[in-house]
Amino acid sequence: xxxxxxxxxxxxxxxxxxxxxxxxxxxxxxxxxxxxxxxxxxxxxxxxxxxxxxxxxxxxxxxxxxxxxxxxxxxxxxxxxxxxxxxxxxxxxxxxxxxxxxxxxxxxxxxxxxxxxxxxxxxxxxxxxxxxxxxxxxxxxxxxxxxxxxxxxxxxxxxxxxxxxxxxxxxxxxxxxxxxxxxxxxxxxxxxxxxxxxxxxxxxxxxxxxxxxxxxxxxxxxxxxxxxxxxxxxxxxxxxxxxxxxxxxxxxxxxxxxxxxxxxxxxxxxxxxxxxxxxxxxxxxxxxxxxxxxxxxxxxxxxxxxxxxxxxxxxxxxxxxxxxxxxxxxxxxxxxxxxxxxxxxxxxxxxxxxxxxxxxxxxxxxxxxxxxxxxxxxxxxxxxxxxxxxxxxxxxxxxxxxxxxxxxxxxx
Amino acid sequence: xxxxxxxxxxxxxxxxxxxxxxxxxxxxxxxxxxxxxxxxxxxxxxxxxxxxxxxxxxxxxxxxxxxxxxxxxxxxxxxxxxxxxxxxxxxxxxxxxxxxxxxxxxxxxxxxxxxxxxxxxxxxxxxxxxxxxxxxxxxxxxxxxxxxxxxxxxxxxxxxxxxxxxxxxxxxxxxxxxxxxxxxxxxxxxxxxxxxxxxxxxxxxxxxxxxxxxxxxxxxxxxxxxxxxxxxxxxxxxxxxxxxxxxxxxxxxxxxxxxxxxxxxxxxxxxxxxxxxxxxxxxxxxxxxxxxxxxxxxxxxxxxxxxxxxxxxxxxxxxxxxxxxxxxxxxxxxxxxxxxxxxxxxxxxxxxxxxxxxxxxxxxxxxxxxxxxxxxxxxxxxxxxxxxxxxxxxxxxxxxxxxxxxxxxxxx
Numbered sequence: 001x002x003x004x005x006x007x008x009x010x011x012x013x014x015x016x017x018x019x020x021x022x023x024x025x026x027x028x029x030x031x032x033x034x035x036x037x038x039x040x041x042x043x044x045x046x047x048x049x050x051x052x053x054x055x056x057x058x059x060x061x062x063x064x065x066x067x068x069x070x071x072x073x074x075x076x077x078x079x080x081x082x083x084x085x086x087x088x089x090x091x092x093x094x095x096x097x098x099x100x101x102x103x104x105x106x107x108x109x110x111x112x113x114x115x116x117x118x119x120x121x122x123x124x125x126x127x128x129x130x131x132x133x134x135x136x137x138x139x140x141x142x143x144x145x146x147x148x149x150x151x152x153x154x155x156x157x158x159x160x161x162x163x164x165x166x167x168x169x170x171x172x173x174x175x176x177x178x179x180x181x182x183x184x185x186x187x188x189x190x191x192x193x194x195x196x197x198x199x200x201x202x203x204x205x206x207x208x209x210x211x212x213x214x215x216x217x218x219x220x221x222x223x224x225x226x227x228x229x230x231x232x233x234x235x236x237x238x239x240x241x242x243x244x245x246x247x248x249x250x251x252x253x254x255x256x257x258x259x260x261x262x263x264x265x266x267x268x269x270x271x272x273x274x275x276x277x278x279x280x281x282x283x284x285x286x287x288x289x290x291x292x293x294x295x296x297x298x299x300x301x302x303x304x305x306x307x308x309x310x311x312x313x314x315x316x317x318x319x320x321x322x323x324x325x326x327x328x329x330x331x332x333x334x335x336x337x338x339x340x341x342x343x344x345x346x347x348x349x350x351x352x353x354x355x356x357x358x359x360x361x362x363x364x365x366x367x368x369x370x371x372x373x374x375x376x377x378x379x380x381x382x383x384x385x386x387x388x389x390x391x392x393x394x395x396x397x398x399x400x401x402x403x404x405x406x407x408x409x410x411x412x
Numbered sequence: 413x414x415x416x417x418x419x420x421x422x423x424x425x426x427x428x429x430x431x432x433x434x435x436x437x438x439x440x441x442x443x444x445x446x447x448x449x450x451x452x453x454x455x456x457x458x459x460x461x462x463x464x465x466x467x468x469x470x471x472x473x474x475x476x477x478x479x480x481x482x483x484x485x486x487x488x489x490x491x492x493x494x495x496x497x498x499x500x501x502x503x504x505x506x507x508x509x510x511x512x513x514x515x516x517x518x519x520x521x522x523x524x525x526x527x528x529x530x531x532x533x534x535x536x537x538x539x540x541x542x543x544x545x546x547x548x549x550x551x552x553x554x555x556x557x558x559x560x561x562x563x564x565x566x567x568x569x570x571x572x573x574x575x576x577x578x579x580x581x582x583x584x585x586x587x588x589x590x591x592x593x594x595x596x597x598x599x600x601x602x603x604x605x606x607x608x609x610x611x612x613x614x615x616x617x618x619x620x621x622x623x624x625x626x627x628x629x630x631x632x633x634x635x636x637x638x639x640x641x642x643x644x645x646x647x648x649x650x651x652x653x654x655x656x657x658x659x660x661x662x663x664x665x666x667x668x669x670x671x672x673x674x675x676x677x678x679x680x681x682x683x684x685x686x687x688x689x690x691x692x693x694x695x696x697x698x699x700x701x702x703x704x705x706x707x708x709x710x711x712x713x714x715x716x717x718x719x720x721x722x723x724x725x726x727x728x729x730x731x732x733x734x735x736x737x738x739x740x741x742x743x744x745x746x747x748x749x750x751x752x753x754x755x756x757x758x759x760x761x762x763x764x765x766x767x768x769x770x771x772x773x774x775x776x777x778x779x780x781x782x783x784x785x786x787x788x789x790x791x792x793x794x795x796x797x798x799x800x801x802x803x804x805x806x807x808x809x810x811x812x813x814x815x816x817x818x819x820x821x822x823x824x
Binding site: 015018019042044045047056057058059060061063064065068071072074075076077078079080081082083084101102164165167168169171172174175176180275278298300301302303304305307308309310311312397398399400401402403404405406407408410411 | 427430431454456457459468469470471472473475476477480483484486487488489490491492493494495496513514576577579580581583584586587588592687690710712713714715716717719720721722723724809810811812813814815816817818819820822823
């Protein structure tokens with residue numbers, strides 16, 4: 001990076017989209033780095049992302065004491081408030097006008113691909129008008145569905161929550177056997193659902209079946225899969241993404257249940273309802289209820305717990321989120337550049353990463369999915385390659401143990 | 413306790429009912445204490461409680477190595493397997509016959525009031541036949557609804573999970589404001605739902621409304637309560653017990669939704685379905701959708717995560733569960749007595765307890781509820797007295813922090 005004297009001006013930082021356990025690490029990482037810079041005259045935290053940028057609702061991040069910032073970094077959810085608003089071209093123009101009014105020269109926006117797109121639009125607007133703006137996107141998703149980056153800050157902690165949830169549920173299910181279906185967040189990408197397997201260590205540990213949106217969900221095959229596991233070991237734990245669709249692309253939730261709410265990005269509301277779990281449980285009861293007496297089928301939908309549960313956080317994820325925030329500021333101060341911070345995994349036996357810049361447009365446009373190599377041929381589990389990829393992001397999981405269980409010989 | 417030479421014979425220990433994060437502490441506490449005794453010739457672990465006692469499915473707990481036992485103690489769920497079976501008089505007789513066959517003189521059964529009842533029946537049977545049996549119930553519930561004892565092992569850890577879940581959800585809801593309803597386990601007793609408040613530290617921290625089965629749930633009042641909170645702070649988090657009923661005693665879940673499964677104790681299946689949350693969310697949407705535009709209402713049902721989530725456990729609860737198991741064995745070896753171990757809270761400013769014996773019949777018959785002093789007058793929150801009662805059982809909660817948030821003056 002060339003060491004060019006950075007332009008003097010204010011910075012705006014905001015958070016957008018669903019919160020995570022480490023999005024405040026990125027905020028604080030960026031804020032602390034900005035506070036070191038003399039080029040950055042003011043550090044404005046936009047409340048609720050673009051909503052705050054539109055209404056000039058800013059807080060002064062230079063006035064936060066270090067102790068508070070450090071405590072906030074450890075706190076789940078978006079400390080500046082978040083937003084799910086899709087900005088119109090007119091609103092982008094209004095935000096850009098506000099940026100000019102406050103002499104904003106540095107813009108950092110933490111979020112997913114929609115967030116990157118907003119940063120991209122504002123950046124293009126500034127370019128068109130010949131206004132020097134250094135716009136950076138700092139990646140954040142629990143879905144892990146951003147392009148370019150090896151993985152997203154936020155994913156590791158959510159994955160840890162999900163992995164531990166399945167560890168506990170597997171033990172629960174061993175104790176009181178039955179069929180248990182757990183619905184995991186993930187509309188289009190199955191990374192988080194795939195993380196359900198990360199706590200598997202022993203033979204027949206659940207989840208025994210994993211269904212991700214990357215594969216068409218066939219109800220008959222699903223019921224047959226459950227039957228196969230249940231008839232073999234007398235229990236079955238299923239991990240399923242909220243966004244699973246049939247071969248025609250219709251969501252299973254809609255096919256069998258009613259749901260109508262749509263957010264401002266046109267996304268159908270999937271979380272915050274137990275409907276899919278109940279739909280799948282009923283399908284299993286209908287399909288297997290005749291074959292097995294007293295079939296115990298239950299479903300849980302993990303819901304919002306997956307993204308903001310305090311005290312269950314990946315240390316690796318925390319560190320990387322902090323570094324992603326810090327790196328964005330360093331890059332913006334280094335050169336008149338814009339972009340998104342991407343994490344690149346280095347080769348070698350020990351997990352290590354570096355942070356690189358990628359154009360905003362490369363992240364804004366599309367999302368990514370579980371690669372084929374991470375899904376088994378039957379489309380009902382993940383592969384060892386996935387575990388190798390994801391385990392370092394999650395870090396240490398709790399140790400659990402079963403009894404050896406030496407059987408006592410029955411007395412005749 | 414008189415120091416009488418204990419009768420020589422085998423011991424059976426079993427686990428029953430819904431698992432918890434610390435029920436294995438009681439198992440291991442009891443097993444280690446038994447292993448010290450020469451009077452106890454064999455230590456049989458009954459697989460899946462009464463099911464194993466009926467079918468003579470025992471494992472030898474003397475053959476487990478110490479390292480495994482210690483690791484199992486830290487592991488959630490019931491390591492011996494659990495059961496929800498209600499035993500008939502004939503089955504009790506069959507179990508008793510098996511006890512005689514194996515010369516079982518010590519019986520330890522870890523569970524709730526149904527479990528205590530089974531121990532009680534077997535104990536009475538032994539008395540009638542003049543067969544010396546020392547039967548002990550070791551308390552376990554996440555519902556905290558057992559008689560006599562100050563609180564139940566298992567409750568503190570589940571309460572911690574719930575408290576942390578609400579801490580995270582409150583932060584989530586601050587970030588993306590709306591109305592959020594979380595359904596917590598608890599058919600008849602509201603202790604676990606009440607624990608939702610234990611992480612509240614700051615003004616307007618959620619949950620803002622708490623509904624427990626001890627108070628009749630009135631739909632109109634509920635919607636008005638939500639309206640009052642939402643109109644004041646623009647968001648609202650609700651904690652509600654799965655078992656809430658209307659004034660006539662009809663469950664809200666049944667009044668507005670369909671559910672039909674009943675377990676062998678005659679309990680209607682409430683967990684493992686998201687239906688109540690969806691019912692309540694729809695009631696709020698119907699009631700307030702006209703008044704507020706773009707009302708965001710979501711519901712989550714915490715489900716089984718509440719009872720077996722690894723890595724979120726109360727240290728106090730762990731210790732007490734272990735001690736409860738150990739104490740039962742000590743009591744049984746001390747005298748020819750039967751009973752249930754109860755925890756008695758000692759006076760004084762620092763939390764401390766002692767373990768006492770209470771007759772099996774005193775625990776087997778009924779369950780208890782949140783005392784009136786723990787519920788506020790409006791019936792939509794808990795009191796400080798509850799927090800004082802419950803906080804020591806949960807132990808330390810994660811620290812979370814908000815930004816001070818010094819507003820930037822708007823530029824005209």
